Amino acid sequence: MMLLLGAFVGPQALADKVALDADDWGHPGGEDCASCHEKASPGLAAEWRSSAHGVAGVNCMDCHQATADEADAMEHEGQIIATIVSPKDCGRCHATEYQQQAGSVHAEAYALIADRVPALAHNLTGAAMQAAGCDQCHGSQVSVRGDGTLDPATWPNSGIGRINPDGSRGSCSSCHGRHAFSKAQAREPEACVRCHSGPDxxxxxxxxxxxxGMLYKARHAGMNLDSDSWVAGVNYTAAPTCVTCHMGAAGKIPATHDVGMRNAWSLNSPVSQRQYLIVLEDGSKLELPAADAPPRRGSEVVKADGSIGKVKVVATPERRRQIMSLVCLECHSKTFTEGFMSQFDAVVELFNAKFGEPAQAIMQGLYDAELLTPLPFDEPIEFTYWELWHDEGARARHGASMASPNHAWWEGMYLVGRNFYSRFLPQARALAGERTGELVEPWIRQSEQHAWLGQPQQANPILGHVPAPDPDPAAATTEAE
Ligand code: HEC
Ligand code: HEC
Ligand code: HEC
Ligand code: HEC
Ligand code: HEC
Ligand code: HEC
Ligand code: HEC
Ligand code: HEC
Known part of the structure; x- marks a missing residue:
């Protein structure tokens, strides 16, 4: 084994990188797997053979090996294997990436939606949509049948927060397509957009x-995606990709498998909040609204699963923003970067004050007054409100954060404004009936943002240029002479 490795890279260099002794791979049962699978599933085997793993001698059994006590273990051609290779399994050799991924919002993506799936997927459509819809992006809770095989209602799945039979969360092949497991491929925006596209x-x-995006496409050859080291401003300057800003190394900032660290806002909520990032002593993370007082180091907080954790580090939204901005500074000036960020923040604050907060308060009032049933999605205004913040509102905020004027305005805030004035308010007023003065109007009257409704306007762009009526033809002739 050492010899084979030595021929390619040198075992010491490899061992340093993956923090593991090269003797730990090259499972004796592994080569048989490959030779039969070269016939049984040639595409898969070929991808593996030309991959960094294949080249280094990391074989099928190094990843698929299992012990008999694992829930999804099965006997296959004389070996005990599991089909699922979980983040924990990869973590045997890639401890750093595993730990960063395990503490990230990505790892929470299934847990986050568990209580919302019933209303959205099951009531609105049907249970079949969970496996083919939400779970493909968020991840499934994988269940194992008596014989160790995986329940087809929950697998195949490579969702980002998948709950694996060994309890670990996520799936590394959501970004690293198997069996190439390439880092160059994962640096492409395409690695992200299966999930990060569409309305929300x-x-x-x-x-x-x-x-x-335009420059990335035009200057793809200059992106140096195959480089071992990939530091923005050093190894490439043509353009940033999703990975550059959310995960990549830049200047003194190291690369990370935690995509949430550099985000100051929660952009996908009815009202956006700036958020602290709390790192707990057990390595897990938590986000708390910046409007609350920051928890002290060593104090106890309640985690998402209800258990108690001790605070180790608190990153303020300002600190998170600073880290994101340091990425920009590799290619832009400080004044430029700060100017851009202040334009972005102003859009989020505008959304909150003008639409997000009033709409939420009006909905709350309608629910409290029992003018709406407590059930979600059984009344038209619930769709109107949902689309206001979840689709159009998210699009506006994302558009402003990542410099697409089209999505910030035409596909975003323009639709928010149209929805609010032409659908949401009329529906809310109709529901409130004679109580509109109490349940709806105060939120509009109170806000300076809506004061324009009572003011005369200079120009009305709706009609466009309307030609003046034909003047008296006789008079026109006289003037021409
Ligand atoms: C003699 C041929 C042969 C050998 C040796 C072999 N496999 Fe397979 N394996 C197959 C075939 C054929 C299938 C597909 C069965 C099917 O379509 O359900 C399969 C299926 C699998 C699956 C998928 C099971 C699932 O749940 O979808 C995995 C994972 C797997 N093999 C891994 C391995 C590993 C690891 C080894 C080495 C220990 C190995 N195989 C050795 C022929 C082989
Ligand atoms: C670097 C680790 C790694 C190596 C090496 C590896 N696999 Fe896999 N394999 C995975 C992962 C990850 C999955 C996805 C399963 C999951 O977690 O959902 C997978 C899935 C599979 C599947 C089922 C999914 C499908 O697409 O059909 C088969 C079959 C399989 N591997 C066979 C093999 C064989 C044969 C080899 C050796 C030629 C091999 N694997 C080498 C990690 C690995
Ligand atoms: C195409 C992939 C995809 C599908 C399908 C999908 N989601 Fe999501 N979802 C995402 C992404 C990506 C985010 C993160 C948005 C962000 O933070 O920018 C998200 C965020 C969320 C959130 C948190 C914030 C929000 O926007 O409400 C919830 C809850 C959620 N999804 C529930 C669901 C449910 C329930 C389903 C199925 C009915 C579903 N999602 C289907 C990709 C998807
Ligand atoms: C959100 C997408 C995503 C997921 C999920 C993901 N990776 Fe990565 N991974 C990347 C990207 C992008 C790179 C290249 C980063 C760079 O060079 O800046 C990378 C690089 C790597 C590298 C090469 C590191 C180096 O310095 O050469 C390893 C090893 C790795 N990932 C392992 C994993 C493991 C293990 C998991 C699961 C625990 C995982 N990845 C999950 C996107 C992902
Ligand atoms: C038994 C040890 C071992 C296991 C298990 C393992 N890897 Fe690796 N991985 C390696 C070695 C060795 C390399 C080669 C390092 C190099 O080329 O610098 C590597 C390289 C990589 C790379 C960089 C590839 C590139 O393009 O340079 C990625 C990404 C990666 N592994 C992801 C994974 C994922 C995801 C899993 C689990 C599905 C996994 N690895 C499981 C040992 C392992
Ligand atoms: C398999 C689906 C999937 C893939 C692939 C994926 N993501 Fe995500 N991502 C999600 C989901 C779902 C969420 C919402 C998770 C949550 O809020 O807990 C999310 C959340 C995020 C967030 C928001 C974090 C926050 O602070 O709220 C960022 C940034 C992000 N992803 C970046 C990326 C990047 C960059 C890539 C590609 C390298 C990527 N994602 C690949 C599904 C995916
Ligand atoms: C030039 C840098 C840059 C690029 C390129 C970029 N983003 Fe972003 N992204 C940002 C910034 C800045 C924010 C706002 C962060 C905040 O909350 O302060 C953001 C926000 C997000 C969010 C919402 C997180 C939140 O705060 O709720 C997601 C999800 C996301 N980006 C995913 C992606 C994906 C996927 C791609 C590629 C298709 C991408 N980004 C490309 C800089 C970038
Ligand atoms: C790897 C280099 C790189 C990084 C990192 C980077 N950018 Fe850029 N950015 C560019 C290039 C190149 C242009 C195009 C400049 C031009 O031709 O006008 C550009 C253009 C822009 C534009 C459009 C400017 C205009 O005049 O229309 C904005 C806005 C922008 N970047 C914001 C950011 C922000 C914010 C960040 C950090 C979150 C960032 N960029 C990170 C390289 C980068």
Whole structure:
């Protein structure tokens, strides 16, 4: 084994990188797997053989090996294997990436939606849509049948927060396509956009419409995606990709498998909040609204699963923003970067004050007054409100954060304004009936943002240029003479 490795890279260099002794791979049962699978599934085997793993001698059994006590273990051609290779399994050799991924918002993506799936997927459509819809992006809770095989209602799945039979969360093959497991491929925006596209997280569309996306496409050869080291401003300067800003190394900032660290805002909520990032002593993370007082180091907080954790580090939204901005500074000036960020923040604050907060308060009032049933999605205004913040509102905020004027305005805030004035308010007023003065109007009257409704306007752009009525033809002739 050592010899084979030595021929390619040198075992010491490899061992340093993956923090593991090269003797730990090259499972004796592994070569048989490959030779039969070269016939049984040639595409898969070929991808593996030309991959960094194949080249280094990391074989099928190094990843698929299992012990008999594992829930999804099965006997296969004389070996005990598991089909699922979980983040924990990869973590045997890639401890750093595993730990960063395990503490990230990505790892929470299934847990986050568990209580919302019933209303959205099951009531609105049907249970079949969970496996083919939500779970493909967010991840499934994989269940194992008695014989160790995986329940087809929950697998195949490579969702980002998948709950694996060994309890670990996520799936590394959501970004690293198997069996190449390439880092160059994962640096492409395409690695992200299967999930980050569409109404509520339209990052694909936004990136493509931005100057960055245009340059990325035009100057792809200059992106140096195959480079071992990939530091923005050093190994490439043509354009940033999703990975550059959210995960990549830049200047003194190291690369990370935690995509949430550099985000100051929660952009996908009815009202956006700036958020602290709390790192707990057990390595898990938590986000708390910046409007609350920051928890002290060593104090106890309640985690998402209800258990108690001790605070180790608190990153303020300002600190998170600073880290994101340091990425920009590799290619832009400080004044430029700060100016851009202040334009972005102003859009989020405008959304909150003008639409997000009033709409939420009006909905709350309608529910409290029992003018709406407590059930979600059984009344038209619930769709109107949902689309206001979840689709159009998210698109506007994402568009402003990633420099697509089209998504910030036409596909975003323009639709928010249209919805609010032409659908949401009329529906809310109709529901409130004679109580509109109490349940709806105060939120509009109170806000300076809506004061324009009572003011005369200078220009009305709706009609466009209307030609003045034909003057008296006789008079016109006289004037021409
Ligand atoms: C003699 C041929 C042969 C050998 C040796 C072999 N496999 Fe397979 N394996 C197959 C075939 C054929 C299938 C597909 C069965 C099917 O379509 O359900 C399969 C299926 C699998 C699956 C998928 C099971 C699932 O749940 O979808 C995995 C994972 C797998 N093999 C890994 C391995 C590993 C690891 C080894 C080495 C220990 C190995 N195989 C050795 C022929 C082989
Ligand atoms: C670097 C680790 C790694 C190596 C090496 C590896 N696999 Fe896999 N394999 C995975 C992962 C990850 C999955 C996805 C399963 C999951 O977690 O959902 C997978 C899935 C599979 C599947 C089922 C999914 C499908 O697409 O059909 C088969 C079959 C399989 N591997 C066979 C093999 C064989 C044969 C080899 C050796 C030629 C091999 N694997 C080498 C990690 C690995
Ligand atoms: C195409 C992939 C995809 C599908 C399908 C999908 N989601 Fe999401 N979802 C995402 C992404 C990406 C985010 C993160 C948005 C962000 O932070 O920008 C997200 C965020 C969320 C959030 C948190 C914030 C929000 O926008 O409400 C919830 C809850 C959620 N999804 C529930 C669901 C449910 C329930 C389903 C199925 C009925 C579903 N999602 C289907 C990709 C998807
Ligand atoms: C959100 C997408 C995503 C997921 C999920 C993901 N990776 Fe990565 N991974 C990347 C990207 C992008 C790179 C290249 C980063 C760079 O060079 O800046 C990378 C690089 C790597 C590298 C090469 C590191 C180096 O310095 O050469 C390893 C090893 C790795 N990932 C392992 C994993 C493991 C293990 C998991 C699961 C625990 C995982 N990845 C999950 C996107 C992802
Ligand atoms: C038994 C140890 C071992 C296991 C298990 C393992 N890897 Fe690796 N991985 C390696 C070695 C060795 C390399 C080669 C390092 C190099 O080329 O610098 C590597 C390289 C990589 C790279 C960089 C590839 C590139 O393009 O340069 C990625 C990404 C990666 N592994 C992801 C994974 C994922 C995801 C899993 C689990 C599905 C996994 N690895 C499981 C040992 C392992
Ligand atoms: C398999 C689906 C999937 C893939 C692939 C994926 N993501 Fe995500 N991502 C999600 C989901 C779902 C969420 C919402 C998770 C949550 O809020 O807990 C999310 C959340 C995020 C967030 C928001 C974090 C926050 O602070 O709220 C960022 C940034 C992000 N992803 C970036 C990326 C990047 C960059 C890539 C590609 C390298 C990528 N994602 C690949 C599904 C995916
Ligand atoms: C030039 C840098 C840059 C690029 C390129 C970029 N983003 Fe972003 N992204 C940002 C910034 C800045 C924010 C706002 C962060 C904040 O909350 O302060 C953001 C926000 C997000 C969010 C919402 C997170 C939140 O705060 O709720 C997601 C999800 C996301 N980006 C995913 C992606 C994906 C996927 C791509 C590629 C298709 C991408 N981004 C490309 C800089 C970038
Ligand atoms: C790897 C280099 C790189 C990084 C990192 C980067 N950019 Fe850029 N950005 C560029 C290039 C190149 C242009 C195109 C400049 C031009 O031709 O006008 C550009 C253009 C822009 C534009 C459009 C400017 C205009 O005049 O229309 C904005 C806005 C922008 N970047 C914001 C950011 C922000 C914010 C960040 C950090 C979150 C960032 N960029 C990170 C390289 C980068």
């Amino acid at each position: 997280s339209p990052d694909k569309e936004i990136f493509e419409a931005s100057k960055h």
